[in-house]
Amino acid sequence: MPNVKLENVSKFFGNIRALEGINLEIKDSEYVVLLGPSGCGKTTLLKIIAGVWEPTSGKVYIDGKDVTNLPPEDRNIGFVFQNYALFPHLNVFDNTIYGPVIRGKDSEESRRNAREMLHLVRLAARHDAFPAELSGGMQQRLAVARALTTGSSLLFLDEPLLALDAKIGEEVRSEMRKMIKDLKLTAIHVTHDQEEAMVVADRIVVMRRGRVEQVGSPEEIYRNPANLFVAHFLGDANFIEAAAVDYGACCKLKMLRWEMEFPKVESGAYVAVVRPEKVEVGDGGAEGIVKNFRFLGGVSYVEVGIGDESVISRFPSGREYELGERVCVCFKPEDVKLFKYPDEGLKEALRVD
Amino acid sequence: MGGTDRLASGKPVEVVFYSVVILFFLLLVFAPILYILLRGCPDSSAVCLPSLYITKEMSDALFNSFSIAFMAVVLDIIFGIPIAWVIARYKTKLKVYLNFLVDMPLIMPTAALGFSVALFWGGEGIGLLSKGFWMILAVHVAFTYPYIVRTLSAAIEEVDITYEMASRTLGSSPLTAFRTITLPLFKSGLLIAALLVFTRSLSETGATMMAVGSGQFFAATAPVQTLLYRDSNNLPAAVTLSIILIAVSTLLLALVRYLANRFGIPMVKVYPSFERYLNNLRLEKNVFAFAFFIAIILLPSFYLLRFVSYSSGEFGRIMDSIGVSFLIAFAATVVNLIFGVGMALLIGRNKYGIGPLFEFLTDMVIVMPTIALGLSLGLFWNLFRLDELLVLAMVHVSLSYPYIVKPVAASIRELDRNLEDAARVLGATPFKVFTTITLPLIMPSILAGAVMAFMRSLSETGATMAVSTTFKTIPVLIIDFVKANRYGDAAFASALLLIVSFIAAYLLRRK
Numbered sequence: 001m002p003n004v005k006l007e008n009v010s011k012f013f014g015n016i017r018a019l020e021g022i023n024l025e026i027k028d029s030e031y032v033v034l035l036g037p038s039g040c041g042k043t044t045l046l047k048i049i050a051g052v053w054e055p056t057s058g059k060v061y062i063d064g065k066d067v068t069n070l071p072p073e074d075r076n077i078g079f080v081f082q083n084y085a086l087f088p089h090l091n092v093f094d095n096t097i098y099g100p101v102i103r104g105k106d107s108e109e110s111r112r113n114a115r116e117m118l119h120l121v122r123l124a125a126r127h128d129a130f131p132a133e134l135s136g137g138m139q140q141r142l143a144v145a146r147a148l149t150t151g152s153s154l155l156f157l158d159e160p161l162l163a164l165d166a167k168i169g170e171e172v173r174s175e176m177r178k179m180i181k182d183l184k185l186t187a188i189h190v191t192h193d194q195e196e197a198m199v200v201a202d203r204i205v206v207m208r209r210g211r212v213e214q215v216g217s218p219e220e221i222y223r224n225p226a227n228l229f230v231a232h233f234l235g236d237a238n239f240i241e242a243a244a245v246d247y248g249a250c251c252k253l254k255m256l257r258w259e260m261e262f263p264k265v266e267s268g269a270y271v272a273v274v275r276p277e278k279v280e281v282g283d284g285g286a287e288g289i290v291k292n293f294r295f296l297g298g299v300s301y302v303e304v305g306i307g308d309e310s311v312i313s314r315f316p317s318g319r320e321y322e323l324g325e326r327v328c329v330c331f332k333p334e335d336v337k338l339f340k341y342p343d344e345g346l347k348e349a350l351r352v353d
Numbered sequence: 354m355g356g357t358d359r360l361a362s363g364k365p366v367e368v369v370f371y372s373v374v375i376l377f378f379l380l381l382v383f384a385p386i387l388y389i390l391l392r393g394c395p396d397s398s399a400v401c402l403p404s405l406y407i408t409k410e411m412s413d414a415l416f417n418s419f420s421i422a423f424m425a426v427v428l429d430i431i432f433g434i435p436i437a438w439v440i441a442r443y444k445t446k447l448k449v450y451l452n453f454l455v456d457m458p459l460i461m462p463t464a465a466l467g468f469s470v471a472l473f474w475g476g477e478g479i480g481l482l483s484k485g486f487w488m489i490l491a492v493h494v495a496f497t498y499p500y501i502v503r504t505l506s507a508a509i510e511e512v513d514i515t516y517e518m519a520s521r522t523l524g525s526s527p528l529t530a531f532r533t534i535t536l537p538l539f540k541s542g543l544l545i546a547a548l549l550v551f552t553r554s555l556s557e558t559g560a561t562m563m564a565v566g567s568g569q570f571f572a573a574t575a576p577v578q579t580l581l582y583r584d585s586n587n588l589p590a591a592v593t594l595s596i597i598l599i600a601v602s603t604l605l606l607a608l609v610r611y612l613a614n615r616f617g618i619p620m621v622k623v624y625p626s627f628e629r630y631l632n633n634l635r636l637e638k639n640v641f642a643f644a645f646f647i648a649i650i651l652l653p654s655f656y657l658l659r660f661v662s663y664s665s666g667e668f669g670r671i672m673d674s675i676g677v678s679f680l681i682a683f684a685a686t687v688v689n690l691i692f693g694v695g696m697a698l699l700i701g702r703n704k705y706g707i708g709p710l711f712e713f714l715t716d717m718v719i720v721m722p723t724i725a726l727g728l729s730l731g732l733f734w735n736l737f738r739l740d741e742l743l744v745l746a747m748v749h750v751s752l753s754y755p756y757i758v759k760p761v762a763a764s765i766r767e768l769d770r771n772l773e774d775a776a777r778v779l780g781a782t783p784f785k786v787f788t789t790i791t792l793p794l795i796m797p798s799i800l801a802g803a804v805m806a807f808m809r810s811l812s813e814t815g816a817t818m819a820v821s822t823t824f825k826t827i828p829v830l831i832i833d834f835v836k837a838n839r840y841g842d843a844a845f846a847s848a849l850l851l852i853v854s855f856i857a858a859y860l861l862r863r864k
Contacts, residue, residue: 052518072521085519089537099523102533150523 002063002154002186003028004049009058011044011210018044019210022058029153029184031177033197036207037233037352042190043082043158045207049188050156051075062154078147079156083163084139086131092118092142093127099150114149120179121145137168144176148183155180157189161196173200194234198222206230228339231273232350238279238311239346242272242338253336256306258286262333269341276301278335279313281321285330286311293321304329371704374695375711382751383714386721389595389729411594414578417486421574422554425493426547429501432645437505438531442514454646458654459499460854462812464828465847467492467560468835469657477840486572488564491653496560497550498650504549508542509535548609548720552602556722559814559828563835576724576815583728583819595725602720610713657844671846674830675853681742681826682810685749686757686803693757693806694799700758701765712762719755726752727819741824748816753806760805764798765791811854 004026011019019041026032034042047053049060051072060068067075087095094101096118100110118124121141123134131139140160147155160176161169177200180187191197197204198218206213206221206229214226218234225231228239242255246267253262255272281302288306301314302321311329321327342349440451458466470492474482482488512535520530536543558576565573573581575598582591696715700708718726727748734744768791776786814828821829827850834843 050522052522071526072518073524073526075522076524077522079519079522081515081519083513083515085513085515087516087519087534087538098520098533102520102523102525102529146523156522 002152004154004186004188005061005064006045006049007059007061009045009048009055009060011041011048011053012056017210019048019055022212024205024212024215026186026188029181029186031180031187031189031200031202033189033191033201033204034207035191035194035197035201035204035233036213038192039353040207041210042192042207046156046158046188046190050077050079052079076150076152077154077156078144078150078152080140080143080147080158080160082159084131084143086139086142086146088131091128091130092123092134095131095142096146096149098146103150110149113151114145117145117149136164137172140164140172144179148185153183153185155185155187157187159190159192161191161193169196176200198234204234206233208233225273225337228271228273228342228346228349231337231339233352236276236312236314238272238274238276239350240272240274240309240311241341241346242270244268244270244338253333253338256286256288256309256311256329258306258330260333262336262338265338271339271341271346273337273339274311274331274335276312276314279311279329279331281313281315281319281327281329283328285328287326287328290321290323290325290327293323295320302327370695371699374692374699377692378696378711378714378754381747382718382754385730385733385747386718386726386751387729388733389592389725390599407593407597408590410578411575411590411597414573414575414594415597417489417572418555418575421486421490421493422551424490425497425554426501426550428494429498429550430505430543430547432649433498433501433505436643436646437502437509440502440506441509454651455499455502457499458496458650459503460808460851461654462559462814462828462831462847462850462854463496463557464559464563464812464814464831465657465850466496466654467563468831468843468847469655470495470560470653471563472659472840472844473653473656484564489561489572489574491649492560492564493554493557495650495653496557497554498646500553501546501550504542504546505539508539508546511542512538544609544612548605552605552720552722555598555602556720556724556815558722558724558818559812559832562814562832576722579722579724579728580815580818591728595722595728598722598725602722603717606713606716606720610716657847659844667842667845671827671830671842671849674825674827674846675850677742677824678811678826678828678850679853681746681749682753682807684746685753685810686807688750689754689757689806690799690803693754693802694761697758697761697765700762701768715755715758718751719759722815723752723813724815724819727816730816731820741820741822744820745817745824745826748820749810749813752813752816753810756806756809757799757802760798760802761795764795768794808854811850 004024006022006024009019009022010017022045034045036042044053048055049062051060051067051070051074055068058068059066062075062077072079087098090098093114097106097111097114100106100114115124115127118127121144123138123142123145126134126138131142134142140163143160144155144157157176161173164172173196189197189200201218203215204218204221205215208229214221214230216224221230222235225234231237232239240255242253244262244265244267245252245254246264249264251262251264251267252259253270253272281304286306288304288311290302291305291310292303294301295317298317299314300317300320301312303310303312304327306329313329436451436455440448440455461469471484471488473479474488474491475484482491516534516538517527517530520534521527525533555574556576557574558580561574561577562580565571565577575594579591579594579598582588582594696711698704700712700715702708730748730751731744734747739747772790772794773786776790777783781789812828813826814832817826817829818832825833827846831843831846831850834840834846
């Protein structure tokens with residue numbers, strides 16, 4: 001049963017530190033997503049676990065065995081490449097059975113196995129087509145089938161939905177998760193799309209600039225982001241500059257020309273993170289002017305300017321606002337995540353690249 | 354300004370332009386080559402068909418030609434693929450050095466190269482081979498090797514490396530991945546490289562002359578035998594052999610073009626453990642290929658530099674020959690630049706749907722043995738009683754023409770048409786688009802083509818010997834020296850030519 005462990009993995013390309021001291025454990029039949037902006041090192045990490053690249057330092061364990069110096073062909077893995085890398089000169093069936101054939105296991109059993117796999121991804125009818133003749137969604141499914149026909153139960157997916165149209169990608173990702181769960185596979189999936197990560201993952205590893213920022217279930221990470229960057233990258237959030245003032249038993253949080261009672265924290269400068277769905281527009285709270293209003297179908301959002309800051313509220317569609325309307329916004333203390341004001345400045349702390 | 358642009362962009366101007374380009378090619382480059390087929394012999398008073406009787410001498414020469422060409426192709430591919438793979442796939446400094454080293458024998462005129470290789474293997478060098486069949490093979494392997502490595506590395510580079518990685522994650526060793534994935538994907542590149550080398554070997558004269566033995570060791574390839582016939586005024590025999598060579602080359606070309614997209618390399622058989630074992634021998638470090646490259650190609654190619662000695666009073670003659678060579682090469686290159694780029698446009702854009710036809714005809718010129726080409730052209734142009742220097746120049750125009758057309762046509766084909774459309778939308782006339790967008794973008798390949806055409810003309814021997822009587826280009830002079838056993842002078846002339854070529858190539862490339 002495959003589990004993966006990384007110990008202090010680093011990768012340098014010349015002077016560029018692509019990965020620094022990554023420690024990570026992935027349990028058997030867990031669906032883990034490596035999430036981060038482009039250039040954060042997530043694909044590098046995936047390729048190191050798969051053995052396509054070697055780490056500069058650190059160790060990689062699969063099934064408790066040290067595989068750091070093992071070439072990819074000896075790791076018994078399945079890998080779905082970003083552009084699928086379907087062999088253009090082989091037809092659907094030959095692509096699928098390539099793994100067993102190349103290991104000298106071209107038996108009746110492996111052929112049956114390959115046919116079953118094609119059946120599973122609904123490509124059995126197209127077994128003699130060539131990759132160029134398939135639609136994007138079919139190519140993606142073929143890539144998954146090919147990776148799984150090796151009999152591996154450890155699957156690597158490198159941005160597997162990037163090449164698909166948005167709508168098809170949405171269908172494929174749910175379908176893919178269901179199949180991976182049904183087959184009880186361990187999957188490591190790389191993406192920069194936070195929504196995709198939330199939909200498929202058991203656990204998300206948020207990465208930035210070659211480091212792991214936070215590991216947790218989608219809900220944990222959304223509700224309890226470890227820092228400002230994670231709060232910013234996963235879901236939408238208001239970042240409001242705030243000051244905490246000690247009043248003995250409790251303290252007061254001053255922000256947006258408004259203040260609220262707050263459980264005791266050290267006095268100082270903070271950033272208050274509030275999800276838009278937790279912001280209410282109504283009576284009381286901070287007063288401001290409607291700067292923007294959009295109807296998005298099931299929900300609407302309104303942006304309220306207060307001084308030179310603005311706060312966004314998202315709510316089930318119903319009420320509409322006029323530009324320039326005077327309104328009040330408020331939120332509850334338990335919906336506020338408080339972070340120390342970053343030394344490098346708020347903008348820098350949130351920067352995605 | 355706008356008026357002239359518009360006029361130059363008009364349909365009639367385009368038609369006139371392409372007509373001139375096509376006429377130039379057909380009348381001045383192509384027709385003279387085929388003249389030999391129409392008129393079997395030079396005596397204009399009678400149409401004497403070439404004798405269809407093939408002597409033992411001829412069939413021996415043909416047999417030698419084909420077996421040597423075949424063996425050279427096989428050796429080149431076996432030892433060329435690993436080096437080509439390193440050049441295409443490695444990103445280290447090694448790649449840069451290898452690139453340079455592999456190109457070096459190309460700069461060497463084939464006559465000088467053949468001379469050098471013959472010296473290396475023969476009694477003056479390590480004494481392993483004496484002149485004759487095997488010596489000719491050694492010479493041919495040396496001068497064809499750079500062609501195959503160049504072509505193959507370009508073909509390998511075009512295959513996305515992700516395919517190899519995908520194959521490895523599916524469980525194949527690097528060697529198996531290369532054999533089952535990369536090799537089939539660049540098979541047409543392989544086939545074309547093989548054809549190029551085969552026909553180059555089939556048509557080579559200058560270098561081969563250096564390795565032709567005597568007495569019981571005598572072995573000549575078909576082009577050399579043709580030249581010997583011509584020198585002994587046995588023209589019908591020379592013409593017969595030429596026609597056979599032209600027919601065979603054309604047939605091969607047609608066959609390869611037909612096969613290129615059809616034949617497959619079967620991948621079904623796999624020997625995982627054996628290939629893994631091979632792979633673990635670290636053959637990807639290419640020890641054998643490197644050893645082969647250095648010992649069989651590089652060392653022999655430049656061995657002659659050991660023999661350079663300056664003998665009295667020949668300096669003037671050598672400089673005269675170099676002058677003639679450069680004059681002819683320069684004139685041929687300039688003429689071809691003017692008309693060849695037009696042909697490249699026609700082929701690359703497939704104008705009027707006749708692109709493929711002219712591509713095939715241009716390829717025919719490449720694969721045609723230069724001795725046959727020279728013989729035919731000589732017969733043709735002497736009809737008009739032209740000055741010898743002019744005939745020589747026309748011969749060189751014909752033989753270097755494809756070397757400009759091919760790379761330029763390829764780069765025109767690869768050009769992103771959106772760029773030109775963007776320029777049109779921004780208000781440029783087609784003529785302006787050509788001068789401001791297309792031309793600057795294909796300039797590197799025009800320059801590369803010009804360098805190749807120039808070099809090809811500079812090192813050409815067979816065709817020159819077929820027509821020249823008084824004017825001697827430098828390769829011809831080198832052969833004269835060798836025939837007179839004046840090895841020092843031959844080495845000196847070769848070295849001098851090498852230096853001049855090197856400087857010329859360097860200057861051209863820097864632009």
